[in-house]
Amino acid sequence: MTLLIVGSVAFDTIETPIAKRENILGGSAPFFAYAASFFGPVQMVGVVGEDWPEEYTEMFRQQGIDSSGLEIVPGGKTFRWSGKYHENMNDRETLDTQLNVLGHFQPKLPESFRRAQYVFLANGAPSTGLSVLDQIQGADLVVADTMDLWINIARDDLNTLLKRVDGLVLNDSEAKMLTHELNTITAAKKILNLGPKFVVVKKGEHGALFISEYETYLVPAFPTENVVDPTGAGDSFAGGMMGYIASQGNLNSETIKNALVYGTLVASFGVEGFSLDRYKEIDRAGIDQRLALFRKMTSF
């Protein structure tokens, strides 16, 4: 089944306690798309500037990612984000943000993208997500990500968007913020009243959980020591999860649980390198090897 991702594309400058990298490929769309591409074809929508290297388009093509939805703005510059991670590799501070072409992003879906059956709206202005949904015809499953910023400054649009999506993916702190609840489970359940039929709560190094009216599924995170750069981990998780769901074409309990696990495992590879570096070294077989190991660690 076709999986469509709409999200940001960025050139990141990242400093960790170990190393610093400048202008490396980042943004929710590349992380999501690459993570999802291990499970099937992906259509990517985003916006970049004239500084977009042709080699990235080619890299995506070879990976089964159709980036013809990537608008290249003549004379424009790609979105840039710069951040620094603290010693614990969890906390980070943003050093600089240059929205550039992302500031005026109005996604225009190519004709061939409008019948995508699986749609993921990565973290972005809820109004952008709504405009994408207006261009989509009869998707089987629409899932959105969101973050504290939109909860704070675009709550009305977010409420409208929540009524039009099947699922919402967000961090535990964001779930609590969105619902004014202090317990993660209670918060997730309360989000179901806002529209989504299911909620996936990302807990970083503590794993993730899926909650719908009648179902609760839990997955711990893969125990990773070698965290090189956590940027994009949440988008990679969502990409692995949605990629697997799209590959199965259903949302039964086994699919959901395996999707949570694949999301976790793909993200666990991603954080072992900067940008998409680690993804270029692995394939589906490598992910399945880690899955076998993970099953040994968790089955009872």
Place this chain on the structure above:
Amino acid sequence: MTLLIVGSVAFDTIETPIAKRENILGGSAPFFAYAASFFGPVQMVGVVGEDWPEEYTEMFRQQGIDSSGLEIVPGGKTFRWSGKYHENMNDRETLDTQLNVLGHFQPKLPESFRRAQYVFLANGAPSTGLSVLDQIQGADLVVADTMDLWINIARDDLNTLLKRVDGLVLNDSEAKMLTHELNTITAAKKILNLGPKFVVVKKGEHGALFISEYETYLVPAFPTENVVDPTGAGDSFAGGMMGYIASQGNLNSETIKNALVYGTLVASFGVEGFSLDRYKEIDRAGIDQRLALFRKMTSF
């Protein structure tokens, strides 16, 4: 197999955002012993004052807990702890501590306790744990708990104790403190160099993990919304875990993983009430029912 617990016995006064209870039974030994008793007989060692109600001894007896190792100090008062939980039910502050008879606790094991095969040294002065080990003959498995206080004020004794135990149970923040590491997995592995053959890291609402030289096992926490009082959750977890291990009489991978799960599940009942209240309403069948539910939530 016989399981011996040495720990504190307390009368707790606890305030949560919902309710307040005064002088209710608490302490590591009662929580651990009751949690373990769902899986087999338990021998309990501790100290209390003359204010110890005979009905508690009878309650333990009926539950298969031999409390003949509970020293009743004539003229003494039982240890008292008073604490207040914040809105999120995770953070708490200690309002008052009266060590009373616990301040001079020198465990003397009854003759019939000295051949216990499974021994758990609950959080307490490492010197107390060492004195217990001097009285034990040929235990199959000795596991200790510890906490930040002893890491800070009794590091030499703790180091000696760590060389004499098979396993260590502690919180993730304590694992990091003990090893000066920021990654939980790295910290746990480093503790193996200090003596224990395995480490169990408790992560509260995020579950637990087991690490030995060749094994890593993970379990998420049971998704609990109805947290009435988290006091004793860590001791209950350890009690369920050790109780199950003692009931199996081995430490193979299936036993360890089931033990982590049982620890998690028993603790998930415990926090649904004050003191041992919820435990009095459940039995092994009730725990196994929750286990079936938990398996549905986590298996893939």
